[in-house]
Amino acid sequence: MKMKKLSLTALSIAVGVAMGGMSSVTNAAAPSLSDADFEKAKTLYFQRCAGCHGVLRKGATGKNLEPKATLELGQERLEKIITYGTEGGMNNFDDIFSKEEISLVSTYIQMEPPVPPEMSLQMMKDRTKGHIKPEDYPSKPMHGRNWKNFFVVIERDAGKVAIIDGDKHEIVAHLDSGYAVHVIKATEHHAKEHPVGGVEAGRFWYSIGRDGKMMKIDLFQTPDKMLVAETQIAYDA
Numbered sequence: 001m002k003m004k005k006l007s008l009t010a011l012s013i014a015v016g017v018a019m020g021g022m023s024s025v026t027n028a029a030a031p032s033l034s035d036a037d038f039e040k041a042k043t044l045y046f047q048r049c050a051g052c053h054g055v056l057r058k059g060a061t062g063k064n065l066e067p068k069a070t071l072e073l074g075q076e077r078l079e080k081i082i083t084y085g086t087e088g089g090m091n092n093f094d095d096i097f098s099k100e101e102i103s104l105v106s107t108y109i110q111m112e113p114p115v116p117p118e119m120s121l122q123m124m125k126d127r128t129k130g131h132i133k134p135e136d137y138p139s140k141p142m143h144g145r146n147w148k149n150f151f152v153v154i155e156r157d158a159g160k161v162a163i164i165d166g167d168k169h170e171i172v173a174h175l176d177s178g179y180a181v182h183v184i185k186a187t188e189h190h191a192k193e194h195p196v197g198g199v200e201a202g203r204f205w206y207s208i209g210r211d212g213k214m215m216k217i218d219l220f221q222t223p224d225k226m227l228v229a230e231t232q233i234a235y236d237a
Contacts, residue, residue: 031075031110041108044101046236048093049109051182051210055236057113062090070110078106116235119212128231137228138220145172147219152205154181161207161217163226173223178209178232212237
């Protein structure tokens with residue numbers, strides 16, 4: 001009986017040591033980055049990945065990239081996916097990222113995503129600018145061009161929106177937009193801005209950038225006044 005107790009004690013110690021060793025190996029193998037590399041990877045992810053996968057990596061048009069999913073794939077597999085893309089529609093990044101950057105991003109997405117800070121209502125108000133008061137909006141175009149044939153074009157990487165005259169094939173205005181604008185739309189069927197008969201349909205346009213910056217464009221204005229209002233409602237949208 002005494003021998004059995006000793007054996008059980010020895011076994012318990014052995015299991016404890018083994019488990020402790022496994023824990024050490026697991027901790028040692030946990031993905032990690034230096035502060036500088038983490039910030040670099042976070043920026044790369046925000047610029048190139050967050051648009052599809054989300055800043056918190058919960059997934060959108062792209063898959064969920066939280067650690068519970070990425071740790072199973074592992075570093076080598078993730079690097080291959082980022083390098084060559086997928087059959088599901090993700091493009092390859094070997095012509096955009098360096099090998100070092102691919103490695104950094106692969107490690108970064110195996111770590112817990114940093115939570116972006118919330119923007120307070122007061123900060124939103126402080127960042128709201130009305131360049132032209134609504135009561136001062138003109139009742140007719142002020143530039144002598146056919147505004148109904150204007151093209152409103154997103155220049156994503158330049159951080160601008162271009163207004164192009166479709167009749168004269170000329171750039172009418174370049175407006176500073178938010179970072180990586182992904183939505184720009186004209187107001188439709190708005191009783192206040194579209195009188196009976198739809199005289200002003202397509203006059204006002206709204207855009208929002210990835211950085212949460214929104215702007216309102218009035219195609220009746222002269223080029224220097226087409227940006228009539230802007231605000232920022234978040235750090236990421």
